[in-house]
Amino acid sequence: MNRTLLGLAAVAIAGFGVTVPATAAAATADYGPDTCRQGYVWRAARPADRVCVTPGNRDQTALDNSVKRTRWTSGAYGDHTCLTGYVWRGAFDGDDVCVHPKVRGQAAADNAASPGRKVAAKVWISKYTTSSTGTTDDIPKLKINGSHFNYGQIKLYVRYNGSNRIAYQVLINGTNHPGFDGGSFGRKTGLFDCSGPGKPANAYAQAHDLVSGRWSARVPIRIGCAVL
Known part of the structure; x- marks a missing residue:
């Protein structure tokens, strides 16, 4: 039967x-x-x-x-x-x-x-500080967050616009976190948030789900804290 x-x-x-x-x-x-x-x-x-x-x-x-x-x-x-x-x-x-x-x-x-x-590959940016008053630790840094990925390996990138030069990359695992669907993550990059008036995005963050091959959308950011 x-x-x-x-x-x-x-x-x-x-x-x-x-x-x-x-x-x-x-x-x-x-x-x-x-x-x-x-x-x-x-x-x-x-x-x-x-x-x-x-x-x-x-x-x-x-x-x-x-x-x-x-x-x-x-x-x-x-x-x-x-x-x-x-x-x-x-x-x-x-x-x-x-x-x-x-x-x-x-x-x-x-x-x-x-x-x-579904592998919606959602990515967003939050900020954090390591907070020591009067030092560069007070400057917000960038954290890459994501959800709706597969459980497994995900590669994170930060690239400069135009040249696509890599400023940051790391291989992580998408895991289960309450309140988030699928494989999710939150990764502190150590990169300073250099956004501000008259300082448009000069780079972007993106995640690659290695199980399916899906890429997230590019999330604009400002890094470098200097005129490029």
């Missing part, structure tokens, strides 16, 4: 034109903003469905799609009225595939959780 279910799932997935295997996840390559974190795959309830779910939930979705015609009957909701014991899945607007009620609940839960399962 298990082999039959897996076979049906494989056929249904192939019918959507999804070429990544169920166990591979979109997280093994950069698929843009819809890249799933490692351990999740696209649900593929329809070709455009990029909700990130567990491989088991995608297999269930494919199986339900493959047998949908056997669960429809003519009734109060037209030709796609569900047989007794089934309900419309509702994975997207207009999704009338009939499933067990618990599957509909899972689809709703996956829809809500999906944004936190």
